[in-house]
Amino acid sequence: MNNVIVAIIIGCEIGFWVLLALGLASRYLWRRRRLSTALLISVPLLDVILLAAAVIDMRGGAMADGRHGLAVAYLAYSVVFGHRTLRWADARFHHRFAGGPPPPRPPAGGMARARYEWVLWLWIAVAYGVAWVLALGLAWLVDDPARTEPLIALVRGADVVVLIALIWPVSYTLWPRKVESVSS
Template sequence: MIAFIIGCEIAFWVFIVVGLVFRYMLRMPKPGAALLLCTPLIDLALLVATVIHLNGGAEADFTHGLAAIYIGASIAFGHSMIRWADERFAHRFAGGPPPRKKAKHGTEHARSERQAWLKHLLAWAIGCACLLGMILMVGDADRTEALLQVVRIWSIILGIDFLISFSYTLWPRKSKETV
């Protein structure tokens, strides 16, 4: 299962890079866009493989939880990851403007941190929905305890991320010029 998850992550980036190569280097925007739009199919393949594996009688373990985390993160962060790569390809190969620099201090940095946490919350919600769906599908608490453990640990991580991300709202980073 872990090899399939790694394969899906590799496939995700391959589809992005090949899509951007078609879009900018080969000047074929429609096939490039089609390849970029295929990235959600990777999530679907991972979800189907996980369900088949569990329906085949496998005991749920951390790798099944990792699949749910990957799906949630891919859906929540996928668009912004593609946009990040697209900006760099456009600048390097199509004369586009330089990529936007990430704010490192002040209210803009605080806003960016809050938005990133909200994406993490979305990833958590999607991932937990997948995990709970797997738990209900298996219907055996002993076989799915590892999935509940993933929910617990991820919830703690989400809470820590909240504290860190929103701390910048109360105590914004100061630029070196103002220190």
């Protein structure tokens, strides 16, 4: 079933963008607010499908590998950044296709940008924590450390992502860009 897990991950990713595009098109192009809401609310169901597939695969005797790690990473990203990604796409779609205001931009510099980067890094750290919870939950459900150790090792190795992401908030804190003042 390992190849099926990869296909489900790919299907969930494609499904995410298809549901998102249809949901936003329903809202802004076709003016079908109720349909839009239904489509956008159904996005988390993709996560349930992926989680169920990973659990079924591992409970069925599969040895954890990179595919299961990818499923855990995808789920962690989706849980932590899914709503933010929906808001990001909504603002851009609204602006581009429905005359909405320009999407908000991150602060250009100064301590406001440093705060923005620290908050983003904190969300990355939370996603890493969610990945741990998912991996440990899967290991508990499988109850066979020999088969789940590769998954735990993979999540443990993802700490590098959290450390690399730390470069941005630290650099904006230590060397903040000057914000140009607007003269009238």
